[in-house]
Amino acid sequence: MYSSSMQMTKDLIGASAAPLILSILQEGESYGYALIQRVRALSKGQLEWTDGMLYPVLHRLEQQGMIASKWKKADSGRERKYYVLQADGRKSLAMQREQWRVIVGTLNELWGDLACST
Amino acid sequence: MFDLERAIGEWRASMNASMPGQAETIDELETHLRDAVQQRVQSGQLTDAAWKASLQQLGTPQAIASEFGKLPPPTLLLTRAMQVVAGLYIVLAVLASFGVLRGFVAGRLSSLLVVHVWSIVLGYSAMLAVGSVAIWSILSRAFSDWTPAETRLLSRSFRLSAITSLILTFVGLVSGAIWFRQTQGTLWLLDLREMGGLCLLGWNLAVLWNLMRLRSERSSLVMGLLGCGLTGLAWIGPTLLSSVTSYGHSTTMVMTIVALASLTSLAAFLVVLALLPPGRLRFR
Numbered sequence: 001m002y003s004s005s006m007q008m009t010k011d012l013i014g015a016s017a018a019p020l021i022l023s024i025l026q027e028g029e030s031y032g033y034a035l036i037q038r039v040r041a042l043s044k045g046q047l048e049w050t051d052g053m054l055y056p057v058l059h060r061l062e063q064q065g066m067i068a069s070k071w072k073k074a075d076s077g078r079e080r081k082y083y084v085l086q087a088d089g090r091k092s093l094a095m096q097r098e099q100w101r102v103i104v105g106t107l108n109e110l111w112g113d114l115a116c117s118t
Numbered sequence: 119m120f121d122l123e124r125a126i127g128e129w130r131a132s133m134n135a136s137m138p139g140q141a142e143t144i145d146e147l148e149t150h151l152r153d154a155v156q157q158r159v160q161s162g163q164l165t166d167a168a169w170k171a172s173l174q175q176l177g178t179p180q181a182i183a184s185e186f187g188k189l190p191p192p193t194l195l196l197t198r199a200m201q202v203v204a205g206l207y208i209v210l211a212v213l214a215s216f217g218v219l220r221g222f223v224a225g226r227l228s229s230l231l232v233v234h235v236w237s238i239v240l241g242y243s244a245m246l247a248v249g250s251v252a253i254w255s256i257l258s259r260a261f262s263d264w265t266p267a268e269t270r271l272l273s274r275s276f277r278l279s280a281i282t283s284l285i286l287t288f289v290g291l292v293s294g295a296i297w298f299r300q301t302q303g304t305l306w307l308l309d310l311r312e313m314g315g316l317c318l319l320g321w322n323l324a325v326l327w328n329l330m331r332l333r334s335e336r337s338s339l340v341m342g343l344l345g346c347g348l349t350g351l352a353w354i355g356p357t358l359l360s361s362v363t364s365y366g367h368s369t370t371m372v373m374t375i376v377a378l379a380s381l382t383s384l385a386a387f388l389v390v391l392a393l394l395p396p397g398r399l400r401f402r
Contacts, residue, residue: 032146033153051150052177055143056185063190065270081146 008047017057018066019100022093025067025085032058032081058083066092120166122155129173136179137186151176196268199254200275203247207240214239230300234293238315241286242349245318248279248325249346252339256392259339269335276338277329284322291315314352321345339392347385 024030024038035058036049061067066089074080085093126148133144151172158168176182218236221227227235255272294312298304325341 031149033150050177050181051154051175052147052182053185055147055150055182056189059143059186060189078149078152079145080149 017054018061019093019096021054021057021061021083022066022085022089022096025083025089026093029082029084031083035083061089064088120164120169122165122169125169126151129179133179133182136183140186143186147176147182196254196258196271200251200271203250203275207243207247210243211240228297230293230297234290234297236290237286237293238290241283241288241290242318242353244279244283244286245322245345245349248276248283248342249349251275251279252342252346252392253388256339256343256388260391260394273329273338276342277326280322280325280329280342284319284326287315287319287322291319310356311352314348314355318345318348318352321348336392340389343385343388343392347381350381 020039021035024035030038032051032054036051036054039047039049058067058069062069062083066086067083068086069081069083071079072082129151130144130148133147134141137143154172154175155165155168158171159165163171214236218227218232221235222229222232251272255276258268291312294315321341322345325338325345328337328341
């Protein structure tokens with residue numbers, strides 16, 4: 001879903017998409033383009049989304065009841081589809097956050113040890 | 119000179135070819151493209167360059183369609199089935215309204231009886247709709263588990279039908295009781311039809327309580343199914359009972375017993391199916 005100078009693997013990219021979207025939507029409702037801009041800003045340009053691939057993920061999350069969508073007129077007068085986090089999405093995000101913490105913590109332990117030994 | 123609207127039109131045609139019948143998704147992607155082009159133009163790019171870059175960043179229609187193709191199938195069939203049930207119910211409501219109004223105009227029905235008959239017909243029919251949703255749910259679940267979207271749609275249809283049935287059956291019973299008081303001098307007679315209505319009202323409350331408190335899918339399905347049977351008994355049971363107990367109706371009695379036995383067997387089969395894990399009848 002992203003194209004990045006770091007050449008992240010497709011699996012990692014796919015696995016991180018949902019928690020990223022849910023985390024941003026936890027801050028408030030948003031729409032596709034704004035979500036991409038936010039990820040770009042947060043990653044300081046390291047994560048560049050292939051824009052069209054975001055939408056299937058958003059639709060899947062909506063089908064799963066984690067987010068809901070609504071067409072609304074934006075300040076520009078143009079209609080936009082806004083997404084908002086649902087209770088199921090909040091629960092899923094809490095669970096995914098814990099899982100990512102465990103993974104990141106474990107890798108930090110390993111790589112911390114490797115850094116000391118090299 | 120570059121024409122953005124024309125370029126968007128051509129892009130939409132190509133998207134329509136790759137993703138037929140998904141106009142809303144294409145609208146959403148178009149909004150995205152317009153945002154991206156606007157941002158690039160504001161940062162100093164020419165419109166045609168901004169368009170090309172935005173299009174490249176979005177991905178090809180084939181790639182986008184391929185990603186959307188990986189999504190679980192939409193709930194189109196289920197939505198259509200629910201729309202058919204709702205449509206039949208609306209037709210019934212119109213016919214019932216027409217029937218009771220004709221009776222009222224002809225002087226055969228008092229205003230209280232108009233309310234009673236209309237609300238009972240529609241209240242009971244709503245319970246039959248609950249039953250039909252339950253039967254659909256049980257059968258579809260036996261082949262493959264529902265997606266979360268299907269579960270939400272079924273749950274909403276189930277709840278809406280049960281609430282409609284509860285309100286209308288209540289109105290029907292109260293108006294019937296008042297009519298009894300006016301004509302017979304008592305609010306309640308030990309009439310089989312009224313007793314059936316009361317049972318149905320209680321069943322409705324139980325179904326809603328189960329839906330809202332217990333949130334158990336299986337018990338909701340079983341209760342909806344049994345509610346359907348109870349409605350049948352409350353509605354035509356008294357007539358059947360009086361015909362089978364009348365002298366000289368042995369054929370009717372045999373037919374009634376056969377019909378009841380068949381329906382009971384079918385209901386029992388569906389109850390067992392509802393209690394089995396999802397996807398048990400899936401072809402492997």
